Amino acid sequence: MSPDAVRRFDASQLHEQIVAVLRAWGMPGEPADATATVMVETDLSGIDSHGVSMLMLYEELRAGNRLKLDAVPEVVRDAPAFAVVDGGAGLGHPAGLHAVELAIHKASVCGIGAVAVGNSHHLGALGHYVRKAAQRGLVALMTTTTRTPVVAASGGTTPILGTNPIAFAAPRAGGGELVVDMSTSVVAMNKVKAYALKGQDLPSGWVFDRQGRPVTDAALAYSLLTTREGTLGPLGGAGPETGGHKGFGLGLMVQVLSAAFSGAALPLDDADSDNLGHFVLVIDPTGAGESGATARYVDDLLGLLVRDEPDVVLPGSPEAVARADRGRNGIPIPESLLEHLRGICDRAGTDMILTPLG
Incomplete structure (x- = not known):
């Protein structure tokens, strides 16, 4: 399957998957459930940059001893x-x-x-x-x-x-x-990451290199931003x-x-x-x-x-449309992100339970 292929998943199962990872990392049950709820609601709203894909960053922070999952x-x-x-x-x-x-x-x-x-x-x-x-x-x-x-x-x-x-x-x-x-x-930095995971080019004018030249290759742009060699x-x-x-x-x-x-x-x-x-x-x-x-x-x-x-688009309207669609048809996740999630589950010692709809 190509890296930019997308399959859809049930929101409740995605919630269960996130909770399983967070619990395996040592996060207590109630905050893990609350955190997963925020992440899944974000994905349901079409904000793919801030939902389940954030597990990649959280794993990195945890591995670097920068994040305390049991904090109160x-x-x-x-x-x-x-x-x-x-x-x-x-x-x-x-x-x-x-x-x-x-x-x-x-x-x-x-x-x-x-x-x-x-x-x-x-x-x-x-x-x-x-x-x-x-x-x-x-x-x-x-x-x-x-x-x-x-x-x-x-x-x-x-x-x-x-x-x-x-x-x-x-x-x-x-x-x-x-x-x-x-x-x-x-634009949000994590939206650049979401474009990279989908294999899409960025619009010109979002990201620039240190010489002020626009960068449209999403993977390159995200790399430049994370190494402070680029700017939004x-x-x-x-x-x-x-x-x-x-x-x-x-x-x-x-x-x-x-x-x-x-x-x-x-x-x-x-x-x-x-x-x-x-x-x-x-x-x-x-x-x-x-x-x-x-x-x-x-x-x-x-x-x-x-x-x-x-035809006026009010703030929040695109998110409402996304919630209606994704609530009925599932949350789309590209194959490239699924591959990352499989690795995260494997390293956490928990099962990858996500099963595509349809």
């Missing part, structure tokens, strides 16, 4: 509307979920809750976390630093910031949520003419919010753990007005956008 997030500073959590050098999913629940609780008491997390690792797509707050009628903002420097400062060529994503969610009166989830680079353009593109300086400014903002409150790492830090930082802000809109008013406003606003233009 701990609140180290607490105030009525603010807290700081130490992730214990564990995977970011349990720490991120803990931070969101804590921020939700504080918002229920104070009307607003903010939680900073330090000493953490990759936590997947941020949209999953802010959606959990919006499903309870709350408004949420979340940011995180990322482990590999890939974005150069405006006018520079040295990778300094990560992709530094930001996500926002608000409830809708008609049901569902508005979710905005994006990197502050022109900031949101808006490589130059100020298209707003690249604004994208870099957003990345700086995310760096401060995510890391400054919790003692998370500066860019280019070479300590024994990634020490990533996350930040969650949750607002209870009932503290500012009539119950349901914010959700109605969001519905009215989105209604204006699509009223006369039915």
Whole structure:
């Protein structure tokens, strides 16, 4: 079978497979289940860059003794509307979920809750976390630093910031949520990896070598990014003419919010753990007005956008379409990734149970 061949798999079986690997690595049952849920929901939403394919990175971190799979997030500073959590050098999913629940609780008491997390690792797509707050009628903002420097400062060529994503969610009166989830680079680094696994070329303008030349070979681009020999353009593109300086400014903002409150790492830090930082802000809109008013406003606003233009694509719509398709037909996984997963299961001492549908 060719490396770019794709087969589909049931979401519940994929969840079971991820849990089996995490448990074999020493992660306790409840956080393993929660982590697998985030990863599978991400794959269901069509964000292949942040789902099961991340097991490759997690195995690498574990092998390098940079990741503690049995870590328990701990609140180290607490105030009525603010807290700081130490992730214990564990995977970011349990720490991120803990931070969101804590921020939700504080918002229920104070009307607003903010939680900073330090000493953490990759936590997947941020949209999953802010959606959990919006499903309870709350408004949420979340940011995180990322482990590999890939974005150069405006006018520079040295990778300094990560992709530094930001996500926002608000409830809708008609049901569902508005979710905005994006990197502050022109694309997420793991999307470059996803293109490489599928054997697809990159669009020109995503990745550049250190001489500023665009790189479209996805495998080469990912190699350059992981060795700091390449850069991703900031949101808006490589130059100020298209707003690249604004994208870099957003990345700086995310760096401060995510890391400054919790003692998370500066860019280019070479300590024994990634020490990533996350930040969650949750607002209870009932503290500012009539119950349901914010959700109605969001519905009215989105209604204006699509009223006369039915082809408008709202944030979150592609993910909703993907969830419907993949929920019915299974999650597509390329053969190249399946081969990696077989190796991971073999090295972990657990069975590869994935069976293609159809």
